[in-house]
Amino acid sequence: MTHHLSPRAKEATIGELSDRSGVPQSALRFYERQGLISSRRTSGNQRRFSRDTLRRVAFIRASQRVGIPLAAIREALAVLPEGRTPNRADWAQLSEGWRKDLNTHIRRLERLRDNLTECIGCGCLSLDKCALANTDDRLGERGPGARGLGV
Amino acid sequence: MTHHLSPRAKEATIGELSDRSGVPQSALRFYERQGLISSRRTSGNQRRFSRDTLRRVAFIRASQRVGIPLAAIREALAVLPEGRTPNRADWAQLSEGWRKDLNTHIRRLERLRDNLTECIGCGCLSLDKCALANTDDRLGERGPGARGLGV
DNA sequence: ACTTGACCTCAACCGCGGTTGAGGTTGGAC
DNA sequence: GTCCAACCTCAACCGCGGTTGAGGTCAAGT
Numbered sequence: 008m009t010h011h012l013s014p015r016a017k018e019a020t021i022g023e024l025s026d027r028s029g030v031p032q033s034a035l036r037f038y039e040r041q042g043l044i045s046s047r048r049t050s051g052n053q054r055r056f057s058r059d060t061l062r063r064v065a066f067i068r069a070s071q072r073v074g075i076p077l078a079a080i081r082e083a084l085a086v087l088p089e090g091r092t093p094n095r096a097d098w099a100q101l102s103e104g105w106r107k108d109l110n111t112h113i114r115r116l117e118r119l120r121d122n123l124t125e126c127i128g129c130g131c132l133s134l135d136k137c138a139l140a141n142t143d144d145r146l147g148e149r150g151p152g153a154r155g156l157g158v
Numbered sequence: 159m160t161h162h163l164s165p166r167a168k169e170a171t172i173g174e175l176s177d178r179s180g181v182p183q184s185a186l187r188f189y190e191r192q193g194l195i196s197s198r199r200t201s202g203n204q205r206r207f208s209r210d211t212l213r214r215v216a217f218i219r220a221s222q223r224v225g226i227p228l229a230a231i232r233e234a235l236a237v238l239p240e241g242r243t244p245n246r247a248d249w250a251q252l253s254e255g256w257r258k259d260l261n262t263h264i265r266r267l268e269r270l271r272d273n274l275t276e277c278i279g280c281g282c283l284s285l286d287k288c289a290l291a292n293t294d295d296r297l298g299e300r301g302p303g304a305r306g307l308g309v
Numbered sequence: 310a311c312t313t314g315a316c317c318t319c320a321a322c323c324g325c326g327g328t329t330g331a332g333g334t335t336g337g338a339c
Numbered sequence: 340g341t342c343c344a345a346c347c348t349c350a351a352c353c354g355c356g357g358t359t360g361a362g363g364t365c366a367a368g369t
Contacts, residue, residue: 022345032346033328041326051335053346069274073267074225077326102274109271113264119224120260123253173315183316184358192356202365204316228356 018047018055028064035064043067043081059092066101073109169198169206179215186215194218194232210243217252224260 025032038044039054044063046054063084070080086101087093176183189195190205195214197205214235221231237252238244 020346031328034326036347037327049335051346052348053335069270071326073270106271106275109267109274113267113271116224116260116264116267119220120257120264123220123260124257171315182358185356187317188357200365202316203318204365222356 017058019058019060021046021054021056024056024060024064027061028068030064030068038064038067038077041077041081043077043084057092062093062098063087070105073112075108168209170209170211172197172205172207175207175211175215178212179219181215181219189215189218189228192228192232194228194235208243213244213249214238217249221256224263226259 019027021032021035024030025035028035035044039046044056044060044067046056046060049055066084067077067080070083071077083101083104086104087097170178172183172186175181176186179186186195190197195207195211195218197207197211200206217235218228218231221234222228234252234255237255238248
């Protein structure tokens with residue numbers, strides 16, 4: 008009873024995490040640099056990821072797939088607890104927020120689709136009054152550089 | 159009756175086009191380099207845009223807003239006639255295709271939202287069988303470099 | 310004729326989301 | 340103890356969608 012099991016029993020190397028998540032190692036290192044995931048280091052400086060990291064990575068990829076920029080994903084992930092392993096309630100809280108964002112996003116797309124149909128379909132092609140041209144929603148200009156805006 | 163009006167009566171300078179479309183001149187030049195719009199040049203090498211270019215630009219921006227990459231927009235615009243000024247039917251054809259893409263896109267988002275709710279909500283957090291992790295839709299990997307994939 | 314602002318090109322740079330490769334260490338199996 | 344795959348860092352590069360700035364020309368008004 009004195010040989011105290013090391014906690015790494017459930018930890019994954021970067022290769023394992025990559026295989027399980029389908030995300031390239033280079034991307035995982037990149038995510039770590041960006042503060043989206045974190046790892047413990049072995050005495051030999053190798054990464055060891057805790058089990059819940061797989062979940063985080065899945066969440067990151069799923070979010071990205073709908074066009075959410077990494078910075079926004081990082082913010083969202085920040086609601087997860089620091090020291091403790093996130094539990095179901097933590098993830099539920101996270102996904103609830105995401106659900107709202109997704110709904111907003113979906114509504115925007117629907118609006119655009121309807122405008123497109125209406126506007127071109129009706130032949131109003133005068134852009135001054137066209138819903139297509141004057142899309143009411145402001146999409147945060149936020150400085151120069153590429154737009155990005157998460158679609 | 160002999161002073162034959164010059165055709166530039168309805169042409170716009172880049173500044174005018176920029177003002178009317180709200181798109182920076184730098185972006186308009188960029189679009190031209192990328193083959194999304196085109197211009198006539200004056201004897202002094204200045205650009206003159208035909209009237210329908212305003213429409214093209216509006217279309218480009220609207221498309222971008224929903225996350226469609228410029229390359230895809232260029233392809234879509236290729237269905238417009240070369241010599242002739244595009245008429246209503248041309249634009250309608252274009253927008254019909256877009257409407258379908260938008261619908262597909264919207265459905266993808268809805269699916270993700272529902273998966274998220276179900277998956278996290280139900281506590282199934284085992285990623286192996288999770289819809290979040292194993293999103294069935296293939297999103298065209300197409301080579302290395304940034305994903306892009308138009309969201 | 311001259312000024313002034315709008316236009317031109319070209320090259321360099323930006324943020325994003327990574328990949329690639331060189332050169333060096335680690336660690337598990339034999 | 341030695342081997343080799345798997346890991347490490349760091350710097351450079353990629354495509355995308357542009358912006359910025361230097362240095363030069365054009366055209367409309369006085």
